[in-house]
Amino acid sequence: MTNNSVFSTQLEGSIASFLAAQPPQTSPIHLLLALSGGVDSIVLLHALSQLSARLPFTLSAMHIHHGLSPHADDWLSLCERVCIEKGIPFYSDKVHVNLRSGQGVEATAREARYQALEHMRQQLGAQAIVTAHHMQDQSETLLLQLMRGAGVKGLSAMSVWDAERRLFRPLLQFSKADILQQAHDLQHQWVEDESNTDISFDRNFMRQTAMPVLRERYPQLDNALARSASHMAEAQSLLDSLASQDVLACDVREEWLGQSVDIQRLRQLGDARAKNMLRYWFQQLDLRMPNTEQLQNYWQQLATVKPHRYLHLPLQGQAVQRQAYLHHYQQRLYCVGKPSALPKTPLVWQGGKSQIWGDWQVQFKVSKGRGIALARLGVNPAAITLHKRYGQGVVLSDGLELLLLARSGGESLQPDGKRPRRELKVIFQMLAIPPWQRAFYPLVNVVSSQPSHSQTLVSLASLAIDAAWRPGRNAYGLEISLQPLTTAL
Incomplete structure (x- = not known):
C-alpha cells in the first residue's frame, strides 16, 4: 500500500468515526474547514473533497484574512481558486487584529479567527469547524502550555473533537512529514507564511529552535508528548466529573442573568476542590478562565468574606465586550452577567x-x-x-x-x-x-x-x-x- 493510500485510509477512518459519533441528523453533517492556504489545510481540503463523495458529509471552506502580511491578498486568492476548482463553497472574512490588546499578536489573531469561524459555522448550520492541526502542533502546544505553568486542562493540549467549541482536528494522528509527503506526491499548491520564520513568536521559537534539538535527542518525542496529552485529558475528564457533582452539591440555582451557589457548601469542599469547581463553573458559563494568581485571589476573598458583607469581583467573558461579576450576598455566591444600564430617556x-x-x-x-x-x-x-x-x-x-x-x-x-x-x-x-x-x-x-x-x-x-x-x-x-x-x- 502506498503512503498516499495509508494516509487516505487512516483519515477516512478518523472522519467516519467522528460522523458515527454525532447525533442522528435529518441531512448530511456539514463541515466548515478553516483554510489558511498553508500546506496542512490545503492537504486536508483535497482529502476532504475526495472523502465527501463516499462519506455522509458536506463541505465548505473559510479563509480568514488577518491583514498582517503583505501577501495576505495572494493567500486569499489561492484559497478561493482551489475551492472553485473543487466545487467547494468558499467564504472569507477580513478581521481586525487589535495589536494593543495586551494578549500578543498570536493570541489576538487566534481569537479573532475563531470568532469569525464560529460566526460562519452558526450561519451555515455546520456541525463542526475542521482545523488542520497535526501531531507536531500538539507537541508544541503542550510544551508551550508547560512553559506558561498551565494546569491539567492546559496540558491536555488539543483533542480530536472539542465538543464545547465545535472543533474537529482529524490530522492530530499524522506527522508533518506525512502531510508534506502527501502534498508533494499529489503536487498540491500552497502558500508559505513568511512570519513562520520569525522566532520572536513563541510558537515559531518552539518549532524552529527548541523542537529540533529535542527530537534529535528523543526521536519518539512527538508520540510521547501525544500520550502525555492524552493522559492529561483523561485526568481533566475526572476533574470535570468531580466538579459537576460539586456544583450540584453546592445547590446551584438559576438566577437573573446567571447562576448562584451556596457559599458555605463551597467552603466545605476545601481549597483544591473549591477552586476546581469554580474553574468548571466559569467554563460552563462561557467565561474566560482566570489565571492561577487571579483564581487564588478570588478564593481568598470568598473564603474569608463575612456572612452579611456584600462583595463583587470582576470576570471577563470569552468575547472582550462581555463582562460578568462574582457577587457574595446573603450566603450565596452569584456569577452573573452585567447588562447595559437602563436608558436615561423615559x-x-x-x-x-x-x-x-x-x-x-x-x-x-x-x-x-x-x-x-x-x-x-x-x-x-x-x-x-x-x-x-x-x-x-x-x-x-x-x-x-x-x-x-x-x-x-x-x-x-x-x-x-x-x-x-x-x-x-x-x-x-x-x-x-x-x-x-x-x-x-x-x-x-x-x-x-x-x-x-x-x-x-x-x-x-x-x-x-x-x-x-x-x-x-x-x-x-x-x-x-x-x-x-x-x-x-
Missing part, C-alpha cells in the same frame, strides 16, 4: 405587549389581581378582553400616560396601606433583592395632564405596587418586566 407605554427600551425589552402583561390596576388608568373591561384575546392595544383615559424611567434615588412607595411609605432602598432590602440588580428595576409613573399636570409613582416595575394602585382580586392589572436584548453571560 419610555411611554403604547398599549402593546412589548416595547424596546434601549438595550432592553419591556414586557407588559395583563393579569388578574396583579400589577397596576387598569381601572385606575381608565381602561374598560371590553378593551381588556380584546387585548387578551386578540392582542389589541390598550388605550388609557384621555390625559393619562404610563411612564417608565430609571431610579434617581430617594423615591418611596406605600406597598402596604396599613404601614407608612418606605424608601425604595428599604423595600429592596425587605424583599432580599441583590444590590447589583436594584438599578434594573424601573420606576413606573402615571402622568396626568388633567385638570393639571401631575406625576405619581405607582410601582417599582412589578416588584412593589403602591397599595392605592393595586387591583382587587378579580380585577385586572398590568405587570411589567424587563429582559436585556443580549444575554450578558
Whole structure:
C-alpha cells in the first residue's frame, strides 16, 4: 500500500468515526474547514473533497484574512481558486487584529479567527469547524502550555473533537512529514507564511529552535508528548466529573442573568476542590478562565468574606465586550452577567405587549389581581378582553400616560396601606433583592395632564405596587418586566 493510500485510509477512518459519533441528523453533517492556504489545510481540503463523495458529509471552506502580511491578498486568492476548482463553497472574512490588546499578536489573531469561524459555522448550520492541526502542533502546544505553568486542562493540549467549541482536528494522528509527503506526491499548491520564520513568536521559537534539538535527542518525542496529552485529558475528564457533582452539591440555582451557589457548601469542599469547581463553573458559563494568581485571589476573598458583607469581583467573558461579576450576598455566591444600564430617556407605554427600551425589552402583561390596576388608568373591561384575546392595544383615559424611567434615588412607595411609605432602598432590602440588580428595576409613573399636570409613582416595575394602585382580586392589572436584548453571560 502506498503512503498516499495509508494516509487516505487512516483519515477516512478518523472522519467516519467522528460522523458515527454525532447525533442522528435529518441531512448530511456539514463541515466548515478553516483554510489558511498553508500546506496542512490545503492537504486536508483535497482529502476532504475526495472523502465527501463516499462519506455522509458536506463541505465548505473559510479563509480568514488577518491583514498582517503583505501577501495576505495572494493567500486569499489561492484559497478561493482551489475551492472553485473543487466545487467547494468558499467564504472569507477580513478581521481586525487589535495589536494593543495586551494578549500578543498570536493570541489576538487566534481569537479573532475563531470568532469569525464560529460566526460562519452558526450561519451555515455546520456541525463542526475542521482545523488542520497535526501531531507536531500538539507537541508544541503542550510544551508551550508547560512553559506558561498551565494546569491539567492546559496540558491536555488539543483533542480530536472539542465538543464545547465545535472543533474537529482529524490530522492530530499524522506527522508533518506525512502531510508534506502527501502534498508533494499529489503536487498540491500552497502558500508559505513568511512570519513562520520569525522566532520572536513563541510558537515559531518552539518549532524552529527548541523542537529540533529535542527530537534529535528523543526521536519518539512527538508520540510521547501525544500520550502525555492524552493522559492529561483523561485526568481533566475526572476533574470535570468531580466538579459537576460539586456544583450540584453546592445547590446551584438559576438566577437573573446567571447562576448562584451556596457559599458555605463551597467552603466545605476545601481549597483544591473549591477552586476546581469554580474553574468548571466559569467554563460552563462561557467565561474566560482566570489565571492561577487571579483564581487564588478570588478564593481568598470568598473564603474569608463575612456572612452579611456584600462583595463583587470582576470576570471577563470569552468575547472582550462581555463582562460578568462574582457577587457574595446573603450566603450565596452569584456569577452573573452585567447588562447595559437602563436608558436615561423615559419610555411611554403604547398599549402593546412589548416595547424596546434601549438595550432592553419591556414586557407588559395583563393579569388578574396583579400589577397596576387598569381601572385606575381608565381602561374598560371590553378593551381588556380584546387585548387578551386578540392582542389589541390598550388605550388609557384621555390625559393619562404610563411612564417608565430609571431610579434617581430617594423615591418611596406605600406597598402596604396599613404601614407608612418606605424608601425604595428599604423595600429592596425587605424583599432580599441583590444590590447589583436594584438599578434594573424601573420606576413606573402615571402622568396626568388633567385638570393639571401631575406625576405619581405607582410601582417599582412589578416588584412593589403602591397599595392605592393595586387591583382587587378579580380585577385586572398590568405587570411589567424587563429582559436585556443580549444575554450578558
